[in-house]
Amino acid sequence: MHRTRYQLIVFSLSIFLTTSAWADSDWKITLKVSDASTYGYCVAGVKESGATDGYDKLWDTRAMLGTLKTMYIYSYFPHPEWNEQVINFGEDIKAAGPHKEWLFEVDSNSNSRLTIEWPDLAAKIGEYRAILVDLDGSGAEIDMQREPSFTFQNIPATKRQFMLIVDEPEAPEPREPDSLWFELKNNKVALHWTKSNDPSAKGYRIYRKINDGKYRKGRRINLRKDFYLDKISQKLLKSLGTVTVRYKILTFDRKGNEIFTSNEVVVLLHAK
Numbered sequence: 001m002h003r004t005r006y007q008l009i010v011f012s013l014s015i016f017l018t019t020s021a022w023a024d025s026d027w028k029i030t031l032k033v034s035d036a037s038t039y040g041y042c043v044a045g046v047k048e049s050g051a052t053d054g055y056d057k058l059w060d061t062r063a064m065l066g067t068l069k070t071m072y073i074y075s076y077f078p079h080p081e082w083n084e085q086v087i088n089f090g091e092d093i094k095a096a097g098p099h100k101e102w103l104f105e106v107d108s109n110s111n112s113r114l115t116i117e118w119p120d121l122a123a124k125i126g127e128y129r130a131i132l133v134d135l136d137g138s139g140a141e142i143d144m145q146r147e148p149s150f151t152f153q154n155i156p157a158t159k160r161q162f163m164l165i166v167d168e169p170e171a172p173e174p175r176e177p178d179s180l181w182f183e184l185k186n187n188k189v190a191l192h193w194t195k196s197n198d199p200s201a202k203g204y205r206i207y208r209k210i211n212d213g214k215y216r217k218g219r220r221i222n223l224r225k226d227f228y229l230d231k232i233s234q235k236l237l238k239s240l241g242t243v244t245v246r247y248k249i250l251t252f253d254r255k256g257n258e259i260f261t262s263n264e265v266v267v268l269l270h271a272k
Helices: 002-023 120-127 234-240
Strands: 027-034 039-047 075-079 088-095 100-108 113-117 129-134 140-142 149-153 162-167 179-186 190-192 202-210 216-222 228-232 242-253 258-261 265-270
Touching: 002 075, 027 075, 027 242, 027 265, 039 162, 088 216, 113 258, 120 202, 120 216, 149 162, 162 216, 190 242, 202 228, 202 258, 216 228, 234 242
Parallel strands: 039 075, 039 088
Antiparallel strands: 027 039, 027 113, 075 088, 075 100, 100 162, 113 149, 129 140, 129 162, 179 190, 190 228, 202 216, 202 242, 242 258, 242 265
């Protein structure tokens, strides 16, 4: 009875820390290990500020090993290198980073198949890549975003090791505005293009060339826009009769340096 009350106190404290001291960029993954009758779990996570990859008294909690029940399942992170009195931890919170790894063990006297689950993973880590590696068994690598669980045959009194690997999602390849096209609206040229997703991009600049002249810098366009309406002077059209106009879009960065150039489109305009 005393042990049960102690576990309830620790659980309540965990809820308080989660709701009051965690930022939106922090996350936790619960690894639940179970058979038909009992279960155990451990928690891996990252914290943007205050946590390290070593032992942190505030964030890393010891595993609650030992039970009054006949059957048991323990799941924990072994850290003998931390040189603490307790070497097995039920919660291991690391500093935030692009690549993180957790070694964890499952120890059970069950003679049945055990299942490792990670409930609501996508809601907790978004598009992060999470892999579970079965180190002591098949060597299988499970994509945790695709698979909800992993089941294995347990051998009593034998600790089985796994590796949890979490990587930040890869940034998309920079895309230049290479899909420039146009529409004619009453001798006005409506330019459309594919937006750039380059993180260094600040905006676009319109370039225009009339007949055999040189390309001239035109207006600067906000990065969020993918449309520009250009009007050709009627006086110019009447003087020439027919005008060939060429356009291209250049993307520039915060320093004004041009980083991408779109394809060229050619528009033929006639005087009314």
